[in-house]
Amino acid sequence: MSHPSLYPVSAKASARTHITDDVYQQMYRQSIEQPDAFWAEQGKRLDWITPYSKIKDTSFELGKVKVNWYSDGSLNASYNCLDRHLKSRAEQVAFYWEGDEPGVQKTVTYQQLYDQVCRLANGMKSLGIKKGDRVTIYLPMIPEAAVALLACARIGAVHSVVFAGFSPDALGSRIVDCDSKLVITSDQALRGSRATHLKDNTDAALGHLGSASPVQNVIVVKHVGKNIDFHPSRDVWYHELVASQSNSCEPEPMNAEDPLFILYTSGSTGKPKGVLHTTGGYLVYAAMTHQYVFDYHDGDIYWCAADVGWVTGHSYIIYGPLANGASSVMFEGVPTYPSVKRIAQIVDKYQVNILYTAPTAIRALMAHGDSPVAGADLSSLKTLGSVGEPINPEAWNWYYEKVGLSQCPIVDTWWQTETGGILITPLPGATALKPGSATRPFFGVKPAIVDNEGHQLAGVAEGNLVILDSWPGQMRTLYGDHDRFEQTYFSTYPGVYFTGDGAKRDEDGYYWLTGRVDDVLNISGHRLGTAEIESCLVAHDAIAEAAVVGYPHEIKGQGIYVYVTPRVGVEPSDELTKAIRAWVREEISPIATPDLVQWAPAGLPKTRSGKIMRRILRKIAANEHDQLGDISTLADPSVVEILVNNRLNRK
């Protein structure tokens, strides 16, 4: 079936939008030409304790990199997410919490959230936590996770959230790296009815660290109600700690450049990096992007289906939506439990207007045909969002037609843990959409494409994506390692921020992310992005998901090694393999024809956030599976073993 390659802004979207295309053009120009005036105005979306007079004070010069925004202002992030809303929104729901099991649910109003945050903030103070101390949060998607982040922000403690799916070792190394005094966890977590033993994992992590553990206390939320080992000298029950605390706690005045949080990147490309974000610029940027990118309006029901363990959860479940006084759905479970209909059921149940999820979830549902949406209404939806990986046009179209009923713009948002918020994205009422393209830069963002020597390419171009100047949500440093920060992001192409991603720019100035630069293939001298071949593969009826990597090839330099997961009900065969090679040859070009096609019915190796780990697949393809590197962020190691056993290159 053929689909349009351009979707003009719909009448429905332009009728409701904050930002039309004219407004986008005019605001974008101002944001680039007069950044101080532009961001001075945007800063007013927050309540400040001390008003700012300085706005932008930044440099990308190697050896002298600095990123300061609003640096003589002071504010408190939790005040901006809670206190200032109470006059008008005390009884408004902040979170509709939907548990792992259907029927298990809870609502939390702004007043209740405020009370809980103050109690926990006071409780943390009673344990000796002060401004600047680091606190590791290892919690499932439960309201207490939001409470914990905001309670840290309230007293000026720096939170470091570790995704609840991580192992004791991954947790331990993150605790040590940022020297956390306190861990907040729960007895267990539930996802898709499977329990993760968070408290046991915490005990194991701290046990392994022994006397090297910086942790003085562990606060334990009783969530599932299972028995745990309790160390009375160290462990504190959450409910007991907060019971005796007052529900009022003065927010700590924070300089705009005081740290708000540390968050480790998802580790797709190697050892995770401890990204540090500060308070003022981050919050301005999170609130602004949440409003404009999703075209959020007061009264909308908003659902970001990410986990609070990722930056998407920080910026678009907690800080952005709460700064804007939004009502959000918070979901504990997974899209496929108890059935593939769960996402559609939650949308209908809460009449969700804005849904933000990841290509990995969309592809997982799409593999089941229409059944994930069969019988659902879905007419409440107005805007759909995607984040985390390039979204293949095939998945885009499925999302657009089956979930959005061909009426909702999809915002394909490109950004990183490092960028704090969305940098390249359509705006629902302003941008004509092209499936697979993240389209245009957000306000204040100056992307460019450079060749491998760092020369900027004009017009239609393909190469390495860099950002030329700072924006308020940008990371400030890697925690405890400013040198690695400069080396990682500013040394490859001096004077600009290097994203690590490849991109194309088309004749309309739209950006298309082509995958990690490290993953780009060079076949007989032709550069091929992995994203393009993968999109072609998943457009084939038999294929649910695909990953493409290069491997050493005697004649071509690099050969194309393809891993494919069949759709539900499809049996791999030699004939199908042939058909798939022919399909890619037809659809793209003979150069792109896969040399080796390995079926992966058990799935592909992914990070815990659902991204395909091509670096591991590259090692298997090169027959170097004894050198897999850091696999601590891998979701399911058994998948790797199966792929290694069935590998096609044994030379």
Ligand code: ATP
């Ligand atoms: P690490 O840096 O540790 O390897 P990571 O890059 O996966 O991990 P994140 O910060 O969570 O960690 O992910 C950011 C990356 O995700 C981007 O650099 C890009 O490669 C990819 N990405 C995110 N959104 C999109 C998108 N809309 N289109 C294409 N790629 C995207």
Ligand code: MG
């Ligand atoms: Mg990265």
